[in-house]
Amino acid sequence: MDEGKMDENEWGYHGEGNKSLVVAHAQRCVVLRFLKFPPSRKKTSEEIFQHLQNIVDFSKNVMKEFLGETYVHCGEVVQLPLDFVKQLCLKIQSERPESRCDKDLDTLSGYALCLPNLARLQTYHFAEHRPILCVEIKPKCGFIPLSSDVTHEVKRRVCRYCMHQHLKVATGKWKQISKYCPLDLYSGNKQRMHFALKSLLQEAQNNLKIFKNGELIYGCTDARSPVADWNELAHHLKPFFFPSNGLAGGPHCTRAVIRELVRVITRVLLSGSDKGRAGALRRGPGPRGPRVCEASPFGRSLRRQGKNSPECSGLPKGCLLYKTLQVQMLDLLDIEGLYPLYRRVERYLEEFPEERKTLQIDGPYDEAFYQKLLDLSTEDDGTVAFALTKVQQYRVAMTAKDCSIMIALSPCLQDASSDQRPVVPSSRSRFAFSVSVLDLDLKPYESIPHQYKLDGKIVNFYSKTVHAKDAAVVSTRFKESEDCTLVLHKV
Ligand SMILES: O=P(O)(O)O[C@@H]1[C@@H](OP(=O)(O)O)[C@H](OP(=O)(O)O)[C@H](O)[C@H](OP(=O)(O)O)[C@H]1OP(=O)(O)O
Numbered sequence: 001m002d003e004g005k006m007d008e009n010e011w012g013y014h015g016e017g018n019k020s021l022v023v024a025h026a027q028r029c030v031v032l033r034f035l036k037f038p039p040s041r042k043k044t045s046e047e048i049f050q051h052l053q054n055i056v057d058f059s060k061n062v063m064k065e066f067l068g069e070t071y072v073h074c075g076e077v078v079q080l081p082l083d084f085v086k087q088l089c090l091k092i093q094s095e096r097p098e099s100r101c102d103k104d105l106d107t108l109s110g111y112a113l114c115l116p117n118l119a120r121l122q123t124y125h126f127a128e129h130r131p132i133l134c135v136e137i138k139p140k141c142g143f144i145p146l147s148s149d150v151t152h153e154v155k156r157r158v159c160r161y162c163m164h165q166h167l168k169v170a171t172g173k174w175k176q177i178s179k180y181c182p183l184d185l186y187s188g189n190k191q192r193m194h195f196a197l198k199s200l201l202q203e204a205q206n207n208l209k210i211f212k213n214g215e216l217i218y219g220c221t222d223a224r225s226p227v228a229d230w231n232e233l234a235h236h237l238k239p240f241f242f243p244s245n246g247l248a249g250g251p252h253c254t255r256a257v258i259r260e261l262v263r264v265i266t267r268v269l270l271s272g273s274d275k276g277r278a279g280a281l282r283r284g285p286g287p288r289g290p291r292v293c294e295a296s297p298f299g300r301s302l303r304r305q306g307k308n309s310p311e312c313s314g315l316p317k318g319c320l321l322y323k324t325l326q327v328q329m330l331d332l333l334d335i336e337g338l339y340p341l342y343r344r345v346e347r348y349l350e351e352f353p354e355e356r357k358t359l360q361i362d363g364p365y366d367e368a369f370y371q372k373l374l375d376l377s378t379e380d381d382g383t384v385a386f387a388l389t390k391v392q393q394y395r396v397a398m399t400a401k402d403c404s405i406m407i408a409l410s411p412c413l414q415d416a417s418s419d420q421r422p423v424v425p426s427s428r429s430r431f432a433f434s435v436s437v438l439d440l441d442l443k444p445y446e447s448i449p450h451q452y453k454l455d456g457k458i459v460n461f462y463s464k465t466v467h468a469k470d471a472a473v474v475s476t477r478f479k480e481s482e483d484c485t486l487v488l489h490k491v
């Protein structure tokens with residue numbers, strides 16, 4: 001990219017999250033990722049450069065090591081003309097969802113990250129000529145904590161995502177509770193994974209987006225987004241999955257297309273080679289948390305059938321979901337066990353503020369930082385060193401709990417070779433595919449007290465709501481039995 005000759009007309013709004021905004025180049029497979037800040041929060045250009053460089057270093061030295069180089073794209077920090085950034089910011093403003101406009105794109109530093117556009121099959125010379133379908137999934141935390149520090153009993157039965165849903169709906173973030181449960185997606189059991197993906201398609205929230213040729217065709221930006229339309233989605237997908245056959249429209253066609261999509265995505269998610277060092281995080285055969293969340297409709301139906309622990313195929317060790325889960329499980333103590341250790345580090349820093357640098361709280365995220373993450377001991381010897389290791393592991397785990405997976409699919413001709421890329425078959429076509437991870441920004445040390453408070457809020461709200469619901473069920477049953485008595489009495 002020639003940073004000297006930048007033209008805002010060649011770039012278009014692509015998407016944004018809570019902390020960054022992404023624009024995509026109209027022709028080339030690259031994006032620019034800018035940081036966003038609340039209007040009052042002024043950062044110096046030097047701070048922004050350092051922040052972005054830390055993101056690159058963390059991806060390179062930590063996440064690439066854990067997840068494997070095929071999945072992680074670190075990108076590079078680029079310096080852009082300020083005039084270009086200002087014009088770009090004006091150009092895209094009207095396309096931004098209202099709910100994201102509480103933060104402004106950084107137009108003062110001129111720094112951004114330049115990354116491959118993962119919504120198109122990266123860098124291949126013929127990328128422009130092939131139709132491309134891309135599915136982005138933010139799977140969230142895939143396990144139930146086993147830590148003895150957990151005090152709320154419900155946290156041992158219901159996963160955080162499912163509990164959090166109740167709070168999100170009550171606060172108006174989303175309209176309805178999703179049937180998606182991360183434990184189903186991470187189960188490795190095809191039937192459960194299909195259920196999880198269908199649930200995401202029914203209620204995408206911010207956990208699912210679908211792009212066609214780089215354009216968003218499915219997904220919602222906030223609670224006001226229009227209801228997802230499967231017929232429209234199937235219309236977009238039909239040429240990919242049923243290229244040459246005249247499958248008629250209607251509900252049958254929609255179901256067939258969605259089924260194909262779900263199957264292909266499941267296959268891709270279960271594929272992968274065993275590169276990367278997530279294996280270094282494997283914790284022997286000791287006890288592990290429950291494999292099914294009690295709030296998942298799939299789990300509930302299993303229980304009704306008397307199957308308390310489902311047949312568990314487990315995830316293949318090479319696949320990205322498995323590796324991501326291993327990194328998430330660096331959160332060994334749960335926030336309840338971690339918070340007192342964070343306080344220990346805080347007390348130390350209050351006394352010796354100059355030590356913040358030596359402790360690598362704000363970087364550099366280098367090889368030494370990575371090596372310390374591999375110490376999985378949970379025996380607290382009362383030292384700051386122990387507390388710090390657990391705090392850093394927790395931050396890395398939280399990052400893996402919030403990252404997204406991008407799956408790009410491009411149809412290949414029946415007899416063409418696969419250009420060295422893996423191929424996934426569907427019933428009527430074949431796709432060359434690539435899998436990547438995005439949003440691998442290390443969670444800040446400062447967010448730990450917020451995590452602690454939020455955890456309490458989620459659990460208390462869930463317990464209260466579910467308790468109230470249970471009480472309502474009991475009282476309805478009681479009423480029913482009263483009614484029944486009356487009927488019997490009458491008879
Ligand atoms: O706490 P959570 O689980 O709600 O996750 C936050 C996400 O909400 P979600 O539940 O996925 O809708 C939240 O996503 P949204 O802004 O809701 O799309 C962010 O990803 C946030 O991360 P950060 O503070 O921007 O680094 C996420 O915060 P972290 O907890 O990962 O720091």
Ligand SMILES: Nc1ncnc2c1ncn2[C@@H]1O[C@H](COP(=O)(O)OP(=O)(O)OP(=O)(O)O)[C@@H](O)[C@H]1O
Pocket residue numbers: 014015016017018019020021022031033115116117118119136209402404438439441
């Ligand atoms: N390299 C990329 N290629 C294509 N699309 C991308 C890329 N990076 C980000 N995106 C798109 O931009 C969106 C926002 O990016 P990202 O998730 O990194 O934002 P964020 O603000 O850091 O997220 P969060 O809300 O989790 O903090 C993503 O959901 C994705 O759709």
